[in-house]
Amino acid sequence: MADWDPSAYLQYTDERSRPFTELVARVPGTPATIVDLGCGPGHLTAVLRARWPDAHVTGVDASPAMIERARAADPGTEYVLGDLSTDDHTADLVISNAALQWVPGHRDLLTTLADRAAQTFAFQVPGNHDAPSHVLLREVAARDPYAGVVGPVERRATADPAEYLDRLARPGWTVDTWETTYTHLLHGPDPVLRWISATGAQPTLRALEVMDPALRARFEDEFGAALREAYPEHSYGTPLTFRRVFAVATRA
Ligand SMILES: C[S@@+](CC[C@H](N)C(=O)[O-])C[C@H]1O[C@@H](n2cnc3c(N)ncnc32)[C@H](O)[C@@H]1O
Numbered sequence: 697m698a699d700w701d702p703s704a705y706l707q708y709t710d711e712r713s714r715p716f717t718e719l720v721a722r723v724p725g726t727p728a729t730i731v732d733l734g735c736g737p738g739h740l741t742a743v744l745r746a747r748w749p750d751a752h753v754t755g756v757d758a759s760p761a762m763i764e765r766a767r768a769a770d771p772g773t774e775y776v777l778g779d780l781s782t783d784d785h786t787a788d789l790v791i792s793n794a795a796l797q798w799v800p801g802h803r804d805l806l807t808t809l810a811d812r813a814a815q816t817f818a819f820q821v822p823g824n825h826d827a828p829s830h831v832l833l834r835e836v837a838a839r840d841p842y843a844g845v846v847g848p849v850e851r852r853a854t855a856d857p858a859e860y861l862d863r864l865a866r867p868g869w870t871v872d873t874w875e876t877t878y879t880h881l882l883h884g885p886d887p888v889l890r891w892i893s894a895t896g897a898q899p900t901l902r903a904l905e906v907m908d909p910a911l912r913a914r915f916e917d918e919f920g921a922a923l924r925e926a927y928p929e930h931s932y933g934t935p936l937t938f939r940r941v942f943a944v945a946t947r948a
Contacts, residue, residue, distance in 0.1 A: 699902075702737040702765035704894035709739060711880045715940050716740050716793045719820045720747050722872060722944045727751055727788030727815055733780040734758075734795020738766025741773050744791075756783050757795075781805055786812045792819040794895075797852045806863050816946045817864070821854040823875060823939040828926040829892050836919045837900050845911065846903045852896075857941055864945040873943045881933040888927045888936055889920045 705712075720743055728751055730744055735755030744753055755775045757763050766775045776783070780792065781799050790813040796802040802821075810817035824830060830851070836842065837849045855863075857873035865871045882891065893901055897919070904912040927934050 699761045700736075700759040700898060701894060702762055704890075704898075705762075706737055706739065707894060708880070708882070708891055711878070711882075711938075712794070713740060713743065714878070715820045715876070715942070717743050718876070719791070719793065719818055719942055719944070720744065722942070723747075723789060723791070723816050723818050724946055725788075725815055729787040729814075730754070730789045730791060731756060731783075731785045731787040731812070733783070733790065733792040733809070733819075734798070735766060735775065736762050736793075736795070738762075738770040738773060738775065740793060741770050751789075754785055754787070756780055756785060780809075784812070786814065788815040789813060790817045794820060794822060797821045797825075797854050803855055803859070803863060806860070807866065810864060810869070810945050813945075814947070816944060818942075818944045820940055820942045823854050823856070823941040825851050825853045827937070827939070829888055829923065829936075830896055832919065832922045832926060833892065833897050833900065836915065836922060839918070841911065842900075842904065842915055845907045846900050849900055854941055857943070860941065860943040864943060868948050869945050870948050871943065871945045873941070875939060875941045877937060877939045880936040880938055882936050883933045886920050886924065887934050888923045889916065891936060892923075 727748060730751050730753045732755045735757050741753055753773045755766055755773055756778050758779050763775050763777045790809055796819055834849045837846050857875050861871050861873040901912055904915050
């Protein structure tokens, strides 16, 4: 996977942090150790520290740029470069926000990740793989001349709350799953393009840029026009509907 751009990702911090705050609010008890899988640029440790100031937190991420940014911004936390699917950290709380959808076959990995938690395994994933933003990304990327460079854009489907419940509800565990659809109100020019360029569209844009920066610019023009039509701007801003799925599995 192409590396991430922490600065681009840190736009819309408030909108992107809110689901994590709501996930953390549902975690019971007082973990002494926490592992944050796919921790990103480290800004969400503030949420963990506000809730459990004495916990030892370890962030794991596969992106060198994200880990570098996290270490610089948050020296009080241990940040480790690694793949969350093979990482072997254990902790009272194993938590992951907006990262598992990037791991192929993440559904089959869930009980392995839960078993690394002495108390609680909690995660949030986006449930918007069929939202207009992602459908349009796949459609525009399938056009010439982009398709020859990026290939088919993967539909990173996550499961519904009921499936996550079914997978995690093993003997000895209590499981809470739910979904929330946010209506983020974005501002400025092409806000949905800016939002998705830092996340779902990032591998596509990176691949085009590596081939030819002009090709990326051309793609952004086409994709941006399609997004403006799908997400019209109003006098009060541009609403972006965004579904997210949550799970908290706790040892009984
Ligand atoms: C959308 S960001 C989420 C970052 C942070 N958790 C947050 O909520 O702001 C997704 C993160 O998952 C990381 N990631 C994706 N696949 C990964 C993997 N297999 N192992 C570790 N990290 C991964 C990416 O590098 C990226 O930092």
